[in-house]
Amino acid sequence: MNQQLKDALLANLKIKELNEMQQATLEAARDHANMVLLSATGSGKTLAFLIPVLESLDKTIKGTQALIIVPSRELALQIEDVFRKMATGFKVTTCYGGHKREIEENNLLEAPALIIGTPGRLTDHIRRENITTQTIRTLVLDEFDKSLELGFLDELSFIVGALPAVERRMLTSATEAIEIPEFLGLTDVHRLDFLPTNEEQGPRLELYYVNSEEKDKADTLFQFICTTAGRSTIVFCNHRESVERLNQMLQERGLTTTFYHGSMEQREREVALAKFRNGSINTLITTDLAARGLDIPHIRYIVHYHLPATEETFTHRNGRTARMEASGAAVLLLGPGERLPAYLQGTATEMTVDPEATLPEKPKWTTLFIAAGKKDKVNKVDIVGFFAQKGDLKKEDIGVIEVKDFFSFVALRRSQVSHVLHLIKDLKIKGKKVKIAVAK
Template identity: 65%
Template sequence: MQKGTYSLEDILSNLKIKTLNDMQEASVAANRQHSDVILLSATGSGKTLAFLLPVLERLDPANKKTQAMIVAPSRELALQIEKVFKLMGTGYKITATYGGHLRETEENNLVQPPAVIVGTPGRICDHIRRGNITTDTIETLVLDEFDKSLELGFQEEVSFIISSLPGVTKRILTSATEAVDIPDFVNLDNPQKLNFLPEDGTPQARLAYQQVLSPENDKVETLFRLICHLGNRSTIVFCNHREAVERTSTMLSEKGILNEFYHGAMEQRERDSALCKFRNGTVNVLVTTDLAARGLDIPNIRYIVHFHLPHTEDSWTHRNGRTARMEASGTAIVILAPDEKLMPYITETVDTIQLPEKAVLPEKPKWTTLFISAGKKDKVNKIDIVGFLTKKGMLKKEDVGLIEVKDFFSFVAIVKSKASNTLHIIKDERIKNKKVKIDVAK
């Protein structure tokens, strides 16, 4: 695969991947031979690259208009796709559009049409209606996690998007489940279906299953004791409702468990902050709704705890797909109240955990997260932030952890024991001659 200034070897090198897996190779081959392809593959198997490579092969460097559109069901998934595409280092421009992001920023990014647009259905519709996207030049359409995008509530938007793209000659649909009928408005023409899902529909054996029996219907005390038992390992706790997420998070905090919560009603900056703290190790516990069951690329999640039983088998599969990704192992744990039973679709061996009588709080994380009121639009990057903290803040490089730079702000993990002194030293300093607000991230 050679086109313009990149090669497959360059792309894999940029992504720190040695070779494509079987599913990715099959996708590239099928997309060369068929106009429409449906790709079914387990969460965490590398579907993003499996459709980005075929998209890339169809891009014409001489065409300065938008040539491909990728529709994703969540902003996190859209951002993940944008990140992978940028890391591929092809020289083509990609722009992500999603709710909660300043529309004016996106409009500025669309003035010079990107080769690829990735976004959530509602925001893409908004830009199409405002005339911000040159729709007639788009020839490739990807519906990622199409089962989620086509659920009730997204149908109308996806239908409008497809009807607005008269020039589409190629469609790629991906999913981690087969449990959905594809509506006629998608206009698939004799699609080639690639099914790389496990034959029995269950994740790979490296995912272990356990249960904890709660003596009471209110399972918070059992959850607290379970987290103490698991120690300070990366853990996602799934609840079924936003209210339960906040209540559970608050009660864990009151018992001394540092955690963040995450759900769809939060402001974008709050969501970014919560995910960043979980990613960088400021907290090891994330309490969330099924919003976090898809699209979040957070490596090394060790435990998935089902505080509430999932409503559907799909939800069970996607929640568990956050752990045991690629070559890592993980454990899915169900907490059962006295009147609850395991779901009938769980056919795997489920071991019962006996929790110790005495709960000992896990060791506190060594990192804390700073918020910096400057980002990409202020021409601030990770190197600037490291330089600022080591020179002005007197930190060593090993005192600085994960850095995430957004459009208008940034997050950076630093060793917690040095945070107070660092904040005191840098309070009147400037980054790139710009006065910025720096504080512990809320």
């Protein structure tokens, strides 16, 4: 990759330069066909493997040339988003459970250069011969340990066995706690280990614990959120039922929260994450589903409402904050009889909450749902123009915009929403009348 192209990529991604890990990965990929990259969550692994993938793509080849396998749909969508922002000119598509297979089949008719997908859905497409595997030369398994942990061993084995022409393999992980299966065919492996040592982790992630007098800990959580003035927070629970119960309790007490877990419909999950990403919601209550693959910047607190089962789970949960150069804090809520895990003894500081703390201010943003997206030829520029011209909004009144295949989300200043909805009632976007409403 020449310097001009590299500079253009970085400009498209709005970053000044590659970090040490990304640069080392790029250089190593030029000399080694098989690689394992170990690097902490939030350190920039996605870009670290996407640039070598891009270097391997050939515009003269019509078929699919690279395949990236991930453990979750959220991670697939995140990687797709980064690749699209790189503006490479190569077609990319994602395949994952919960997405209509018919849409994916249509996207695969003209073979994309890059496919990103989850093991189960990729296996389904390969068996249906929707994916032509003969031209795939590059294989990336991102968070490969999580795919194995989630029980995708058979699917991974099938997919790898269906790739007769793979020449380059890269595995990435935020831990080194798992053995690489033989079916992956990794020989002469070059290993890059950028996992931080304990000494390196300390200053960026602050560790605290809060003692709760009640076993339930719900009151303590409420007081914590009020004490911290509603700063951006993810609350981890071990059970889906607890997630929904806590969310309802906090909302009934006046907090602006949402929840996220694996039993939700895909659209519900998209709405929840969009609201949290754009600042319409400051508290997200979730299971360990959110411990990997969610690219959400500026999270200040990770709260362990339930203690993590293992040190590895604790590490992955905390990877949602203190990302890149940002700082953050992990907070463990301890009920009567609960103690800090052995691996944290002596490293966490007690934090006290103010039982008299008042409710934090409501977020300044509200999320609107727009029933049109990429497949309707609607993009971010169209949405900004529509709300600026028809909704009489200034640029600073329009926040984060996310455009999906068939719908979009836009954050608008809360104080303007009612007036805007009145102004745009019955108006069209790009000549088409679409539903626009506050996202539920």
